[in-house]
Amino acid sequence: MTLHRRNALKGIGGITTLTVAGCLGGLLGGGDQGTMLWTQFEAGEENSLEEHLGTFNEGRDDEMNAENISEMESQLETALPASNGPHTFAWAHDWIGQYHEQDFVYDAADDIGVDLESTFTEAAAQAVQWDGAVHGLPYAAETVSLMYNPDLVDGPPETLSEMVEVMEDHYDPDNNQYGLSVPAIETYFVSAFLNAFGGTVFDEENGELGIEDDAFIEGIELLESSIWPYVAEDPSPESQIPTFSEGNAPYAINGPWQISSFRDAGVDATVAPLPDIDGGEPSPYTGVQTWYFTTQLESADDTALETTLEWAEWYTTTEDVILSNAQDHGLIPVHQEYTQSDELGDDVEAFAQTVEMGVPLPTDPKIGDVWTPVKDGLQRVFNGQSSADESMATAAEEIRSRWD
Incomplete structure (x- = not known):
């Protein structure tokens, strides 16, 4: 099981097919589907993808087809x-190591027509490689950050203490009013607090868990005291996201994929850096959005391989795509020619500040066994069933049993 980031957001609904290339086959087979990509995008990104696919497919004999699905991992x-x-x-780069070990991804090192190191930022170029193999091409950096509703507050808080004061003023659950919207037990969304005092879920340098360390426990206790008291009783995304989109909370913590949905709902979601934390530093997990190459390419004909590579290269290097992703969805460019562009917009500037605070998502294959037990442990603490120490000890025991 891997870290549920957009899975946590998609939550509602099933399979949606983009029909820019005509009628597609069933999701998991049942006929030739042609050259195929999958996404798990929110509505705004899905609409943009449809436009980009239309441009890419124009005049092509072999069109790129697309399906937008829920539960990407299980599918x-x-x-x-x-x-x-x-x-x-x-998807973000954090599946690279695990999928390399599972033989889910194709090595395109000898096939791609772009030079990773001279085209993309160093972090992005490294993110798509594992053990000498190139398993995708990067197109954006992202993380979660603070968003505020300017109809409810004048601006973003500079410190967590200031944010808590505002959340207290707005918290009125009897009238469906809350201080904050955040998928409260999803590790990715609350990682800025979990990692705030130097803790970590997993230490990639030595391959060891960090969830029992004092610094990580202190991060959970920060959530207990400063974040969880002001969210809706149901910590799930299905409950938390409407809290902000319906104007019932001054703040949200979410990612760039959610901006257009919030705004389409009528909330002028304004992105800001995460607030300072007394005695620590907000340190969220960051990801590099990647077009993965799957082992489906190993048995594909030359046409499908060529189309897939050309799609990834076109998408990750075309100016209109890069600027659209930045301006419309707050995605931070990783193409070297656009990282300092003055056309990226305020959303990207704010998310970029938060990315600078963060740390990359772990990619070690062992991390796949970590996320669900940690989430379950956070759930126990959130529900008052056990202390942070006890809950993480239980989670650590389960994780190590999976590793054995």
Whole structure:
């Protein structure tokens, strides 16, 4: 099981097919689907993808087809071993190590037509490689950050203490009013607090867990005292996201993929850096959005391989795509020619400040066994079933049993 980031947001609804290339086959096979990509995008990003696909496919004999699905992880783990999966899919870089070990990804080192090191930022170029293999091309950096509703507050808080005061003023659960909207037990969304005192879920340098360390426990206790008291009783995304989109909370912590949905709902979601933390520093997990190359390419014909590579290269290097992702969705460019562009917009500037605070998501294959026990542990603490110490000890025992 891997870290649920957009899975946590998608939550509602099933499979949606983008029809820019005509009628597609069933999700997991049942006929030739042609060259295929999968995404798990929110509505705004999905609409942009449809436009980009229309441009890319114009005049092509082999068009790139697309499916927007829920539960990307479980679908891939079913489809790829059965040779019914996509040729490429979009996700953050944190699956690279695990999928390399599982033989889910294709090594395109000898096939790609772009030089990673001279085209992309150093962090992005490294993010798509594992053990000498190139398993995708990067197109954006992202993390979660603070958003505020300017109809409810004048501006963002500079410190967490200031933010708590505002949340207290707005918290009135009897009238469906809360201080904050955040998927409260999803590790990725609250990582800025969990990591605030130098803690970490997993130490990649020595391959050891960090969830029992004092610094990590202190981060959970910060959540207990300063964040969780002001959110809706249900910590799930299905409950938390409407809290902000319906104007019932001054603040949200979420990622760039959610901006357009908030704004389409009528909330002028304004992005800001995360506030300072007394005695620590907000340190959220950061990701590099990637077009992965799957092992579906190993048995694909030359046409499908060529289309997949050309799509990834076109998407990650085309100015209109890069600027659209930045201006419309707050995605931070990782193409070297655009990282300092003055056309990126305020959203990107704010998210970029938060990315500077953060640390990359772990990519070690062992991390796949970590996320669910940690989330379950946070759930126990959130519900008052056990202390942070006790809950993380239980989670650590489960994780190590999986590793043995």
